[in-house]
Amino acid sequence: LWSENQQQQLAAQAEPEIAQADLAPLALELLAWGISDPDEMRWLTPPPAGAWRQALGLLEQLGALEPEVRPPRLSARGQRMAQFPAHPRLAHLLLMGQAAGAPDTACLLAAALSDRDPLGRESADIALRLEYLQGERSPSSALRGWVKRSEQLAAQFRRQLASPGNVHRLPSLQREQLPGFLLACAYPDRIARRRSSGAYQLANGRSAEFEAPQPLAKHKWLVIAEAGGLAGKSRDRIRCAAALDPRLFEDQLAELLREHTRLEWESSSGRFVATRERRIGALLLSSTAIDKVDDELRVRGLVELLREGALRQLPWNDDARRLQLRLEHIGRLDQAWPDGSMAALAESLEDWLAPFLAPVRRLADLKKLDLGAALRARLSWEQQQQLDQWLPERIEVPSGSSIRVDYGADPPVLAVKLQEMFGCEASPRLAQGRLPVVIHLLSPAGRPLQVTQDLASFWRDGYTAVKKEMKGRYPKHPWPDDPVGAIATRHTKVRR
Numbered sequence: 001l002w003s004e005n006q007q008q009q010l011a012a013q014a015e016p017e018i019a020q021a022d023l024a025p026l027a028l029e030l031l032a033w034g035i036s037d038p039d040e041m042r043w044l045t046p047p048p049a050g051a052w053r054q055a056l057g058l059l060e061q062l063g064a065l066e067p068e069v070r071p072p073r074l075s076a077r078g079q080r081m082a083q084f085p086a087h088p089r090l091a092h093l094l095l096m097g098q099a100a101g102a103p104d105t106a107c108l109l110a111a112a113l114s115d116r117d118p119l120g121r122e123s124a125d126i127a128l129r130l131e132y133l134q135g136e137r138s139p140s141s142a143l144r145g146w147v148k149r150s151e152q153l154a155a156q157f158r159r160q161l162a163s164p165g166n167v168h169r170l171p172s173l174q175r176e177q178l179p180g181f182l183l184a185c186a187y188p189d190r191i192a193r194r195r196s197s198g199a200y201q202l203a204n205g206r207s208a209e210f211e212a213p214q215p216l217a218k219h220k221w222l223v224i225a226e227a228g229g230l231a232g233k234s235r236d237r238i239r240c241a242a243a244l245d246p247r248l249f250e251d252q253l254a255e256l257l258r259e260h261t262r263l264e265w266e267s268s269s270g271r272f273v274a275t276r277e278r279r280i281g282a283l284l285l286s287s288t289a290i291d292k293v294d295d296e297l298r299v300r301g302l303v304e305l306l307r308e309g310a311l312r313q314l315p316w317n318d319d320a321r322r323l324q325l326r327l328e329h330i331g332r333l334d335q336a337w338p339d340g341s342m343a344a345l346a347e348s349l350e351d352w353l354a355p356f357l358a359p360v361r362r363l364a365d366l367k368k369l370d371l372g373a374a375l376r377a378r379l380s381w382e383q384q385q386q387l388d389q390w391l392p393e394r395i396e397v398p399s400g401s402s403i404r405v406d407y408g409a410d411p412p413v414l415a416v417k418l419q420e421m422f423g424c425e426a427s428p429r430l431a432q433g434r435l436p437v438v439i440h441l442l443s444p445a446g447r448p449l450q451v452t453q454d455l456a457s458f459w460r461d462g463y464t465a466v467k468k469e470m471k472g473r474y475p476k477h478p479w480p481d482d483p484v485g486a487i488a489t490r491h492t493k494v495r496r
Helices: 004-009 024-033 049-061 076-081 088-099 103-114 126-133 141-162 175-186 246-250 295-308 318-333 342-347 363-368 371-376 381-390 455-470
Strands: 191-194 200-202 207-209 221-229 236-243 258-266 271-280 283-290 394-396 402-406 413-417 438-442 448-452
Touching: 024 049, 024 076, 024 088, 049 088, 076 088, 088 103, 088 141, 088 175, 103 126, 103 141, 103 175, 126 141, 126 175, 126 236, 175 221, 175 236, 175 246, 200 221, 258 295, 271 295, 295 342, 318 342, 318 371, 318 381, 438 455, 448 455
Parallel strands: 207 236, 413 438
Antiparallel strands: 191 200, 191 221, 200 207, 221 236, 258 271, 271 283, 394 402, 402 413, 438 448
16 A cells, blocks of 8 residues: 555654653653652653653642652642642643632643643734623624533533642732633733734744734733744744733742842952842843841852853862862772762852852952862872872882873873883773873983883884884984883983
8 A cells, every 4th residue: 555665664663652642641640640650660762851840840830749858848839739530731730820819710721731722823812712702793503612621621620620739829910811821820921022023932942933913912921822833934833822911920820930149250340240130040030239138048050150160160180170170080990989080070060169259359369269179179188198199299200200191081191202101011000900001112302112011022022123222313312122121211321
């Protein structure tokens, strides 16, 4: 029934639903069972980690989780939401409608959002759906089935709301404010503000617009219940929405706002300046300058700025960088040590650098930071001693010279003149023999002659060829026939 070429292009099997579904209902149900980690369950296909985190993020936005509790646990509101046979968004809408003294409107709206929308081509305004369901408009024959199904589901929601449970009360709303308020409770991530272009920016960072002129477009603020992609368009199409009164952010929707203090570098004044921002997701509602920034706030802001710059602004001098590399190596050898990689340090600035940031008030002050001291402060006295024993900055070679180890390579590199290693057959190893060292044997001019981790093999198999080539070029330096029996030296034969 289809060609061999088509057969070869077919997927082996359909993608499991759990790999692409919205996991918020699943997360709410598992948390209601007392399961906070999906790994506690056995799955044919485990839920994707990213989708699970996204589901928990939505539940947190809806107030279904106890704030700042790990592992996640349902709040009283979340436990109530889990009792409804509806998506967590709609369960939250129902509870907030009850709290606002408008349970009937909430039940009708939740029922309308639970079914396929039959009015998408007629109008994007959710208020039109409510007018049909509230009997203010007579439905056509094509809409009667939808109206009947919605009324039956709304009646089921009313019975659920009537069951015992604590109900917190909100200040009453005006009738025209209700649709926007209820949709904002269900879709806080889809609260949207009109841009100068006429398109709307959503709290989740996306952009959407009406495909055709709509009365709703006169409103600066919307809540978008449904949007879909358009072929060849970078913005989504708004299919169903409600106008939102921004005055609700000061009272009934205040819990959606997040206050954030932002610290920025102001080049004109040469100082760090702070502003207090009020946001709903990606939408900035207000920004207020802070005249006096306390130390704790400034340090927290500096940490964020440094993290955004991936540590590029920090004074990584040679000593601090070498210490960081040694810590990175020892952290790989022993997981009991703190991770010293640059990526881990960027993530843990609060732990190791924040205590040293209190004196920093200008960008120039960053250059005065002693990063070596900050890194060593992470270690106990015993660890500092062990670091110097296991991974010393320098290794003494047979000639008596103390040669710096290059920990920027993996394994570390010891670059030393060949004559200084005479008499040594065993290649050096660090960390009590657990970490090999690569030896770069150098010419008298400091150029690499041989790279090896096996000195004995080099003396036996490679030295003769090197000696033949180098002896005529550097006649004043010793090139003995027996390098293992010779005395190591950093000098020429004349000085000896």
